[in-house]
Amino acid sequence: MNYTLKNISKIFNVEFSGNGDFFVSEVSSIESASETSVVFLSNKKYLELLEKTKSKVVITTRELSKFCKHNIIITKDPYALFAKISNLLNAKLDFEYNIHSSVISNTKNLNRLIHIGANVVLGKGIEIGNKSFIGCNCSIGDNVKIAAGAYIHPNVTIYNNVIIGENIIIHSGTVIGSDGFGYAYEDNSWIKIPQIGGVVIGDNVEIGSNTSIDRGTLDNTIIGNGVKIDNQIQIAHNVEIGENTAIAGCVGIAGSAKIGKNCTIGGGAGIQGHIEICDNTQITGMTKVSASIKKAGVYSSGTPLMLNKDWLKSAARFKKLNEFFIKNKKN
């Protein structure tokens, strides 16, 4: 489905200049745009690329618009508008409501206004809301509740008693509700603590591929509304994550950590168990968060990238840092 500049201007209530009847067919990067692609420009440094693009429609700010030609859509945040136009042009195809004949279900009276792909295995007492899509080869345990508008990609595993809100997306390989890592140590061996809590996931959550979210030990693991979780992430038992927090790939969050709202956690960061991180905190990539954070800000740990031969020297000195401080103490 194509839209004219006029259509777009109307739908999103934004200003444009140029040919209102011009049709846009797709969103593109500046480099690979076609004539009818819409592209965005929010940083002056890409002006050079814009010179060479085939695109004849650019979304940009009023300030940058003076550098643009052809058709221009003006908005305060070009990237956000680009996202919305992309969602318009790439609307998820309507899928057929269909429960594939190969599905093995122990739930009777399953909602029929849903799509369930081939070879899915469903436990007892499952509820799935309207317009939800469950990809092939998924396994969903007993008493799982999934609200309307879910899109679950193939090969996801959801354990018993997990509760999931509206309009969530879960990517392949992800496991939700596996046992937390809980043992008591006695007489040189580990006694497993039964993990009898659940997982409660809010609305509008997206979870990437090959991520793990453990169930709580006694109470629940809780993922707030609007939380975005990338690939290869570990969320341990009883973790709580506040609304709209975004967590990049390879992050590990240990048991009972509580993360506030609107935080961003950079890739590869590690969050220690039983700590609290306040709202609006930013953690940079690969940071070790070994203590609670009570004041919003940007936090980091680690050392900068160095040539290995230089790093070896700094690293050796790091070991002697305390001694050196004491020796060089100014009186």
Next chain:
Amino acid sequence: MNYTLKNISKIFNVEFSGNGDFFVSEVSSIESASETSVVFLSNKKYLELLEKTKSKVVITTRELSKFCKHNIIITKDPYALFAKISNLLNAKLDFEYNIHSSVISNTKNLNRLIHIGANVVLGKGIEIGNKSFIGCNCSIGDNVKIAAGAYIHPNVTIYNNVIIGENIIIHSGTVIGSDGFGYAYEDNSWIKIPQIGGVVIGDNVEIGSNTSIDRGTLDNTIIGNGVKIDNQIQIAHNVEIGENTAIAGCVGIAGSAKIGKNCTIGGGAGIQGHIEICDNTQITGMTKVSASIKKAGVYSSGTPLMLNKDWLKSAARFKKLNEFFIKNKKN
């Protein structure tokens, strides 16, 4: 199934005070307990929570028992007893011995005293011990041996020739026996080294979700009895892990590393290849273990959490550390 205080006292040989005929129905956290929940208290700092709990049965130490009211179970290690009572109250439900009609098996004469879920695919020559449970959508390769009492959750992949001991638990998404990462470099390209070793896993091992354990190159990758492995872990070819070692989420262990018995490895730690870690070693979270450890103790690396603006300064200084030491050398 409910138990009275008298029952519990008898089963675990522990002392109690209060009403011996009081029924406990579940284990709970202090915060979410019901009247018939049993809770535990091993640290004075939770006394305040205990004041407000609905629970009328607390497991605690003799020392802390004086602060408790209602019914009290007294033991040296409240958490270990709590674990045992939880196992009693949450005994895994007996499952039916049944091989689902959708199972595709190349093994004849499979043991019938087991449960195999829907859509499981089994190779040739597989042996599975009594009372084992294989969840739906699992794939198990040729000649795999799994001893009695296994509980393998849905969607686990086990490659050919893997050997697994008694009473193991494996969570969803985990892969056991994938090829080690082994190549020889010649003429600007990599020659794959066939990975023809196996994986041998001991008794009472638990493995979390989305974990990878590679097969050995020539000899075996070996996981000792009682080892506990969390989610999102990488165990490379020819790694050996000693008995009762516990490994938290997101740890990576490179090829041929040997880890001793009764070690604990914190989340996100990385263990270099071809090194040895002695028994009873503790590694804190996100530590880089770049050398063998020959003396038991607690080991760490990294830098502490800082505000990014301060960290940038320390990080810049780290690069100049060697120079600075030389300049400031005390004569």
Next chain:
Amino acid sequence: MNYTLKNISKIFNVEFSGNGDFFVSEVSSIESASETSVVFLSNKKYLELLEKTKSKVVITTRELSKFCKHNIIITKDPYALFAKISNLLNAKLDFEYNIHSSVISNTKNLNRLIHIGANVVLGKGIEIGNKSFIGCNCSIGDNVKIAAGAYIHPNVTIYNNVIIGENIIIHSGTVIGSDGFGYAYEDNSWIKIPQIGGVVIGDNVEIGSNTSIDRGTLDNTIIGNGVKIDNQIQIAHNVEIGENTAIAGCVGIAGSAKIGKNCTIGGGAGIQGHIEICDNTQITGMTKVSASIKKAGVYSSGTPLMLNKDWLKSAARFKKLNEFFIKNKKN
């Protein structure tokens, strides 16, 4: 199939001494060799082990050959030759071309010179080249193109429109083509950016287990020929990886990073988004690559392993490093 020393000498054009009619049956480690095992020695420090081995055939350099007895195969790079002989002796068994009766396919006229295992689900318009093997329980999306000679282990998920070259190997649990982690932030919530780019993977690539490779946002994520990717790796949207680069377990590569040819990335390293790493770069394990690398070399970050009690002191001093430098500045 067994080979004599003469056979091997002829096939690989290498010199040998000893009994040309001696049969070798397998490759082994020096420690677990049988009489007819071939072993390799490329480092003097293993001579002691060689003394005790049962093997009667060693691959070694001319220089080390003087320390060896029985049958000796001489070559410049014993490990590379060992790899080749192992490939000869462990040639992948020919599999039957067969599409299992349980396969659910929306593609008509699928190539028949392939093997597709049980319970595989195939979308529309899929092309799979000759002699390819797709393991059981895989899910392959619409319009995926896989060239000849692929070996895809069980339980792999490939999303729509992924393009894969010749002779690739993909291990279980891996997900290719999941959505990149892309959102615009507006009014306290995240707007998803549709991920409409693809993934293009070259020839002779191997990808380990439980790895994630995201599709591009607008353009493609690109993996060059000969790239080797280990387990538990995250490759974000629009990453580009040059030919023959090898990436060890647990590495995370953030969006739009460009990695050159012939690089080696150590386990657990993290590569920041939007940076470039030049050809022939080596990154040591757990290094945080927070800036572009323009000159080939070995790069590192982090601090060395220490006893925790000493580390705590160095770590505390690290926080005060800037202050200390200023105070101790030499005039």
